[in-house]
Amino acid sequence: MPELPEVETIARWLREGRATEPPLLGRTITAVEVHWPRTLAAPDPATFAQRLTGQHVTAIGRRGKFLRWVLSGGGVVLLHLRMSGDLRWQPPPAASPQPHDRLVFAFADGWRLAFNDPRKFGRVWLVEDETSVLGDLGPEPLDPDLSAADFYARLQASRARLKPLLLDQRFLAGLGNIYADEALFQAGLHPLRPAHTLSRTEAERLLHAIRQVLRAGIAHHGASIDWVYRGGDFQNHFAVYRRAGQPCLRCGTPIQRQLVGQRSTHFCPHCQV
């Protein structure tokens, strides 16, 4: 799934539609099918379907890795695709559900939008107060209001290792495994380095690297590294992720792979000290 860049991309095409797909904005919801109830974090399926019927989405946004739909009649739908979630438009006439369709939104003109999720990790909420779900998220790395000084202060406040810290959505919202590895490489920082040991200069370098890597990921519509998602081509621009044993693009030293906090982590043992 979709780390931030892909969520950004999905938000864009939900808003604008693609050549062969309608935009989500303004289309009236006539029914909601719940094929896998556990996908709904809240409320219960009957309430969810009843409250959405007759409404339309007036605005689409993103916060961290959450997609955000503002509803005409009040309330907000939040969607998290996790590892294998996907949103798929289905043209009329309505066919039987695809394998792994967990939630299907049906619209007045016959088009349908399916939340498809093989691994069943994805979640959808319908809330009045979105802070109940998004409240603990850290700042947006691409927000210009996040200053280098702020970022340095946040690093100073933590004794955690850099890699797990970058994946902690309370520290920073939206970074995932690929982008954490790529950003640490670009900043020349070792993933096991304790956060509070970074200098101001190193903190500034890291923030800059994070922003650059995220912008590159967005520009390439995310990465397609396995069967889950095949939209973007950022995988062709990885410096370290999934390149274990291959030569570092900067110094030629073989890239190392190591589990850190249960997540596979890739780095150059020479460039990242």
Added chain:
DNA sequence: AGCATTACCCGCACGC
């Protein structure tokens, strides 16, 4: 004790 940090685990599909 109380906080911060880390490990386990959740469905499923794929490649070796």
Added chain:
DNA sequence: TGCGTGCGGGTAATGC
């Protein structure tokens, strides 16, 4: 066939 791996994070367990 079996095993390792995974674009994530809630919760239980552990560490300080």
